[in-house]
Amino acid sequence: xxxxxxxxxxxxxxxRFTVAVTVATIALSVLLLLGVERLRIEARSSFLRTVSxxxxxxxxxxxxxxxxxxxxxxxxxxxxxxxxxxxxxLAARDDVAWTVPISxxxxxxxxxxxxxxxxxxxxxxxxxxxxxxVQGEAFDGLFDAVxxxxxxxxxxxxxxxxxxxxxxxxALNPHQHDDRPFKVVxxxxxxxxxxxxxxxxxxxxxxxxxxxxxxxxxxxxxxAEPTAEQLQPSSVTAVFVGLRSRMxxxxxxxxxxxxxxxPMTAIMPGVALQQLWSMLGLVERALQLTAACVVLAGxxxxxxxxxxxxxxxxxxxAILRALGAGPTTVFGLxxxxxxxxTVLGLLTGLMLLYLLTAxxxxxxxxxxxxxxxxxxxxxxxxxLMLSVLLAGVVVGAVPASMAYRRSLADGMxxxx
Amino acid sequence: xxxxxTSLLRLVFGALVWVGLQSAAMAEVRGIDWLELIxxxxxxxxxxxxxxxxxxxxxxxxxxxxxxxxxxxxxxxxIPGYIVPITVTEENTISEFFVVPYFxxxxxxxxxxxxxxxxxxxxxxxxxxxxxxxYWIEGKLKLENQANSLGQSSYSMELTSxxxxxx
Amino acid sequence: xxxxxxxxxxLIDLSFAWPGAVPLIRIGQFELRSGERVFLAGPSGSGKxxxxxxxxxxxxxxxxxxxxxxxxxxxxSARARDRxxxxxxxxxxxxxxxxxxxxxLDNVTLACRFSRRRTERAIARDGDVDSSARxxxxxxxxxxxxxxxxxxxxxxxxxxxxxxxRALIGAPELILADEPTSALDADARSDFLRLLLDECAAANxxxxxxxxxxxxMDRFDRAVDLRELQAEVVA
Numbered sequence: 001x002x003x004x005x006x007x008x009x010x011x012x013x014x015x016r017f018t019v020a021v022t023v024a025t026i027a028l029s030v031l032l033l034l035g036v037e038r039l040r041i042e043a044r045s046s047f048l049r050t051v052s053x054x055x056x057x058x059x060x061x062x063x064x065x066x067x068x069x070x071x072x073x074x075x076x077x078x079x080x081x082x083x084x085x086x087x088x089x090l091a092a093r094d095d096v097a098w099t100v101p102i103s104x105x106x107x108x109x110x111x112x113x114x115x116x117x118x119x120x121x122x123x124x125x126x127x128x129x130x131x132x133x134v135q136g137e138a139f140d141g142l143f144d145a146v147x148x149x150x151x152x153x154x155x156x157x158x159x160x161x162x163x164x165x166x167x168x169x170x171a172l173n174p175h176q177h178d179d180r181p182f183k184v185v186x187x188x189x190x191x192x193x194x195x196x197x198x199x200x201x202x203x204x205x206x207x208x209x210x211x212x213x214x215x216x217x218x219x220x221x222x223x224a225e226p227t228a229e230q231l232q233p234s235s236v237t238a239v240f241v242g243l244r245s246r247m248x249x250x251x252x253x254x255x256x257x258x259x260x261x262x263p264m265t266a267i268m269p270g271v272a273l274q275q276l277w278s279m280l281g282l283v284e285r286a287l288q289l290t291a292a293c294v295v296l297a298g299x300x301x302x303x304x305x306x307x308x309x310x311x312x313x314x315x316x317x318a319i320l321r322a323l324g325a326g327p328t329t330v331f332g333l334x335x336x337x338x339x340x341x342t343v344l345g346l347l348t349g350l351m352l353l354y355l356l357t358a359x360x361x362x363x364x365x366x367x368x369x370x371x372x373x374x375x376x377x378x379x380x381x382x383x384l385m386l387s388v389l390l391a392g393v394v395v396g397a398v399p400a401s402m403a404y405r406r407s408l409a410d411g412m413x414x415x416x
Numbered sequence: 417x418x419x420x421x422t423s424l425l426r427l428v429f430g431a432l433v434w435v436g437l438q439s440a441a442m443a444e445v446r447g448i449d450w451l452e453l454i455x456x457x458x459x460x461x462x463x464x465x466x467x468x469x470x471x472x473x474x475x476x477x478x479x480x481x482x483x484x485x486x487x488x489x490x491x492x493x494x495i496p497g498y499i500v501p502i503t504v505t506e507e508n509t510i511s512e513f514f515v516v517p518y519f520x521x522x523x524x525x526x527x528x529x530x531x532x533x534x535x536x537x538x539x540x541x542x543x544x545x546x547x548x549x550x551y552w553i554e555g556k557l558k559l560e561n562q563a564n565s566l567g568q569s570s571y572s573m574e575l576t577s578x579x580x581x582x583x
Numbered sequence: 584x585x586x587x588x589x590x591x592x593x594l595i596d597l598s599f600a601w602p603g604a605v606p607l608i609r610i611g612q613f614e615l616r617s618g619e620r621v622f623l624a625g626p627s628g629s630g631k632x633x634x635x636x637x638x639x640x641x642x643x644x645x646x647x648x649x650x651x652x653x654x655x656x657x658x659x660s661a662r663a664r665d666r667x668x669x670x671x672x673x674x675x676x677x678x679x680x681x682x683x684x685x686x687x688l689d690n691v692t693l694a695c696r697f698s699r700r701r702t703e704r705a706i707a708r709d710g711d712v713d714s715s716a717r718x719x720x721x722x723x724x725x726x727x728x729x730x731x732x733x734x735x736x737x738x739x740x741x742x743x744x745x746x747x748x749r750a751l752i753g754a755p756e757l758i759l760a761d762e763p764t765s766a767l768d769a770d771a772r773s774d775f776l777r778l779l780l781d782e783c784a785a786a787n788x789x790x791x792x793x794x795x796x797x798x799x800m801d802r803f804d805r806a807v808d809l810r811e812l813q814a815e816v817v818a
Contacts, residue, residue, distance in 0.1 A: 003696040007685075014684030048506045055502075128503075246502070246535060247570045250516070250527035270501035270510070274547055277508070315679045321641060322676070323749075324669020324697040326662055411641030412674065413632055 004329065008336040011316075015309065019341065022302045026345025029298035030388060031352045033291040037381055038353070038372070040284055046370045047073070047273065050193040053125030054269055055249055058082065058090065058256055059238040061263035065279065068272040071102065071238040074112045074194045078104065081235035083262055090239060090256070095248040098123055101236040103206045106165050111151045113165055113199045115206035115233075121146070123242055126191040135159050136186035139202050142231075146186035150196040150365065157184050165199070165209060180209045192371050204231040241266075295388055299395045302341050306334065306399040314410060317403060322412045331404040338396020339389075346385055350377070445554060446493030450517040453531050453571060455485050482529040484559055484571055494554035495534070496581050499545045509541035515553050515573070530570045535560070538575040550581035590650070591617045591757045591789030592638065597647035599637055607633050608644070610812050617756060618787040620780055622800050625809035631793050634809070635759055638791070639672055640664035652756040669698040673750025673788070677762040680746035683735035687725070690734050691716040691749045701753025708754070719748040723778050740771040747779050754786040761793050776802060 012019050050072055059067040060080035069075040082101075091099045100123055103115030114120075118138040121131050136159050139146055147157055157163065162181045182201060190196055208231055243249060249268060256266035317330050354374065361372045377385070451459065498519045502512040515534040536553070545551060555573040592615035600606040607630040615621055625631040636642035637649060640656045641664075649657040652671045656664055668674075673694065681690045695702040695712045705715035720730055723744040729737060734745065743763055750758045760779070764772040776799055783790045792803065800806045 007682075010682075010684050010689075044508055045506050048504055048508060052503060245530075245570070246514075247530040247533050249502075249514070250533065251529075254527040268500065268502070270504050270513075271547060273504055274501055274544070277544075316682055319676075319680065319682060321665075322639070322668070322674040323694055324665050324667075324672075326665040328662075411636050412639055412676075413636065 004332055004336055008333055008340055011333070012337055012340060018305050018309075022305045022341055023344045023348060025301045026295075026298040026342060026388075026392075027348035027352060029291075029295040030346050030349025030385070031356070032294050033384055033388070034349065034353050034377070034381055035356070036287045036291045037378075037384055038357070039370070040287075041378055041380065042372050043280075043370050044277075046192065047276070049126055049191070050195075052128050052269075053123060053130075053242070054240045055243045055246065056241040056253060056256070056266045057238060057269055057272075058241060058264055058266045061265050064265065064267040064272040065276045067238065067265055067267055068269065068276060070104065071240075072194070072269070074104070074114075074198065078237050081237055082239060082264060083235050084233055086259065086262055086264065087236060087239055089261070090241065093252065093255075095244050095252055096241060097244045098242045100124065100240040101203065101233075102238055102240070103203055103233065104237045106206065106209075108151070108163055108165050108199050109155060111148075111155075111197050111199055112194075113201060113206075115201055115203045115236075117203060120200065120240075121188075124240060126193045126195065129191075131191070131195070132189045133186050134189045136184070139185055139200065139205075141183070141185075142202065142205055142208060143180060143182045144185040144201070144205075145182040146188065146200040147184055148188050148196040148198045148200075149190040151199055152184075152187045154362075157187075159184055159187065163199075165201075197365070203233045203236065207231045207233050295391070298345070299342070299388075299391055302338065302345075302392070303395050303398055306338065306396070307402070310399055310403060310406070313403070314406065317407045318410055318412050321407060321410070327404045327407040330407040331400045334400035334403045335393065335396045338392055338400070342389055342392025342396070345392075346388055350385070446491070448488075448491065448493040448495040448557070450495065450497070450532060453485055453488060455483055455531075458482065458531075482531050484531045486559065488557050488571070489559040490556060492556045492576075494552045496550055496552055497534070498547065498549075499551055499553070499578070500547065501545075504544075505541050507541075508544050510544060511541040512537045513542075519548060533571065535570065535572040536575050537572070542575075542578055545578070552577075552579045552581050554579070589617050591615045591619070591652060592791065593648075593650040594638075595648045595650070597637065597644050597649065599633060599642065599644045601633075606645075608637060608813070610634075610647075613807075613812060615757065615789045615791060617789055618784070620783055620790040620804045621792065622803040622806040623791055623793045623809055624795065624797060624800070624806065625793060626795050629809050630813075631809060632761065635674075635761055635793065638757075638759055639674060640668050666698075669694075670700040671756045673752075673755045673758040675743070675746045675750050675758065675760040675763045678739065678743075678766045680749070681734035681742055683733065685734060687720065687730045687732060687734055687737065687745050688713065688716055690745055691720065691752055694749045694752050698753065701755060703753075705753045712752070715752055716748065719751055719782070720745070722782065723748050724774070740767050740775065743767060743771075743775055744778065747775070747782070751782050751786060751788065754788060757789045757791065758783065759791050759793075762795070763792070764794065764796065764799070772796075772799070 057067060057071050059071055060078060060082055062078070062080075066076065067078075070078050087099065087101050090096060098119060100117060100119045102120070104112065106113035106115075118140075121133075121138050124131060133146075134149070136146070145163060151157065155163075161184045163184065164181050182205070188195065211230060241252070243252060253266040253268065256264050320330060320333075321327075357372050357374055361374075364370055364372055454462075495515065497515040497517055499510070500514040500516055500519075501510045502514060503510070505511050513536055515536060516528050517532055518528070534553070534557070536555070553573065553575070554577045555575040558572050558574060560570055560572045592613075594610050594613040596612075597608060597610045598606050599608040623631070625634075633642065637644055637657075638651070640649070640651075640659070644657055647657070648655055651667060654667050654671070656667050659667060681687075682693070685693065692712050695705055695715075702712055705712045709715040709718055717727075717730065721727070725741060725744055725748075729741065734742060737745065743766070746763070750760075763779075764775055767775060779790070780802060782788075790803075792799075793809075
């Protein structure tokens with residue numbers, strides 16, 4: 001067996017250029033296949049980790065998935081707001097235990113700013129674990145800010161530092177609220193969710209910094225000592241709701257959806273998430289199918305390369321036969337070459353995957369909140385690699401069996 | 417050859433017995449009707465309510481008079497319904513869900529009252545299900561005393577299995 | 584009994600025809616004693632390639648037997664025949680004998696990789712397979728510097744000698760040589776033949792040298808014409 005291996009290896013080494021191209025083709029296709037799978041797994045985990053501890057999420061009338069995306073994942077923007085009256089009405093209901101309103105729309109150097117109440121940190125959870133502060137505590141003063149783990153780490157903020165918020169969500173923003181800097185009073189622990197990329201301030205603070213803004217433009221400086229009335233929020237982006245009894249979920253949801261005062265949507269996060277997945281499911285499957293086709297293309301390239309050399313190698317086969325190798329050995333040799341090529345392609349592809357992941361990790365996290373992982377491949381990834389190997393064996397059997405048949409017929413007769 | 421024949425016969429017989437037991441077990445599973453979960457007096461009241469009017473304003477649900485049927489506590493059986501996930505795990509499985517009699521699409525039909533909702537928290541999270549598909553949910557009904565604003569208890573279930581409902 | 588052990592090759596009542604054709608090979612009796620070096624004359628088209636296939640066991644006769652060393656090769660299964668070939672026969676073609684991507688040394692030792700028997704004999708003779716190969720290459724006049732180079736970098740004459748070394752390693756009972764000197768120039772031809780004959784004598788390996796170049800004939804123990812062999816049967 002090892003003799004065959006050495007022979008196969010030497011044979012491939014002799015055709016270095018063709019081999020390199022074949023390996024590269026397979027490697028790239030494997031990279032795509034595994035990359036898609038990795039993103040799929042990480043995206044799922046990231047999204048699924050985010051939603052827990054809330055019975056309902058209420059926002060202005062919108063598609064449930066849209067509401068879920070902007071309120072929880074900070075993806076996209078709300079086109080409308082929920083009036084403060086409605087928020088108060090909601091909180092006053094007997095069957096509602098707590099409400100946490102949030103106000104989105106501002107940013108700090110590309111990170112989303114979430115205006116909310118200090119109850120946010122008490123009620124909202126990720127992966128069934130309550131939020132924890134690694135430093136400091138929730139905001140208390142008007143211009144206090146709490147930072148998500150990534151914001152603090154990436155921008156190098158510590159307790160007591162000062163920061164300026166920008167209007168709108170663009171990363172580089174000419175509209176700065178620099179007349180009103182904030183002070184960092186708390187830093188949250190890592191959650192692996194979009195909370196890590198958020199800056200939290202009080203609802204009143206959002207009001208305060210917008211006092212001197214009319215129609216999206218800043219006019220002069222904000223007043224130094226705003227009154228309580230001025231700080232009263234008139235509307236919010238969404239409200240997280242916790243109920244006294246889960247059994248009231250459907251009833252409260254219906255009541256919100258049918259509210260006469262303003263058009264609103266209440267979603268059950270689990271259900272909206274499932275709707276998101278069925279939408280994404282199609283995209284997932286399309287991507288997986290494409291990746292599989294690319295791998296097939298890569299293996300067919302290997303087939304073409306091997307078939308191309310078959311005629312040249314008839315003499316090789318005749319020599320082996322003269323030495324006492326049977327047609328089975330010839331089959332084994334060719335098959336072994338295919339396996340070696342596939343394995344090399346797999347390893348190279350895997351290596352490329354890790355390199356690319358390491359390089360792109362921070363950008364992907366910033367753009368979509370998905371945290372890529374550099375750990376060992378998951379079970380599904382091992383299965384994919386195994387299928388690629390099996391496919392390589394099947395594809396390799398084609399030139400191998402052709403060589404077998406020819407060798408059987410040719411025997412030792414070297415066709416000059 | 418004779419020996420092999422006897423073993424084979426035994427195997428076949430054993431298989432038949434096993435299949436028979438399974439179907440017997442299946443035949444024994446009690447079907448639970450959603451209407452059983454509503455006390456008779458409430459049912460009568462519901463019958464006397466006006467027919468759904470798609471033109472008028474929707475009727476605001478009043479569940480202060482909705483009670484569970486206490487004798488259903490401990491009943492084992494299966495009920496056909498829709499699964500509404502409450503909590504989804506990182507592996508995309510469902511760790512907590514509601515079972516309801518219908519998937520509320522029509523906004524003119526009131527949402528299910530508490531005695532038409534079963535809360536289930538299985539020991540092991542179940543595979544993701546389709547929200548629009550019906551399932552047989554099998555298990556043991558329990559009545560939970562939950563402190564809520566209406567001070568009533570509500571149905572939950574110890575789950576045995578979830579299987580697709582195939583008409 | 585002792586007669587059988589003394590013959591490297593024996594053909595009895597051999598008959599072979601390609602499908603749909605008249606018999607190409609019909610040989611009533613032919614024998615090579617062990618260590619005997621025989622010149623077989625045969626112009627192209629007389630069926631010498633077919634005969635070599637039959638002798639090496641890659642072809643099965645319709646009738647008759649081929650005995651190589653102690654084995655009745657023609658009655659064995661295809662796989663057993665392959666093994667017998669590896670163990671008892673060395674083959675030298677007219678050209679393109681070597682695997683171009685292996686070194687000279689690796690080409691020679693390749694013969695032992697397919698035969699445990701020859702490996703053992705090489706070890707018995709020289710300590711290990713590599714040493715055996717080196718000895719043969721040296722005796723066949725190949726410079727040491729060339730041994731680690733890829734086989735394709737050698738001249739045709741040198742390649743033929745490497746092929747000879749490969750055929751000789753592990754002292755098989757029989758070497759089949761199919762026009763091994765036809766691609767060489769006159770000087771190289773003479774040198775090659777001398778070396779091959781000497782080595783065969785030293786190892787007591789029988790040699791069946793098939794060629795149309797009758798000028799080499801008298802350097803052999805015996806000369807036979809293939810057409811005469813075939814004619815005997817008809818008669």
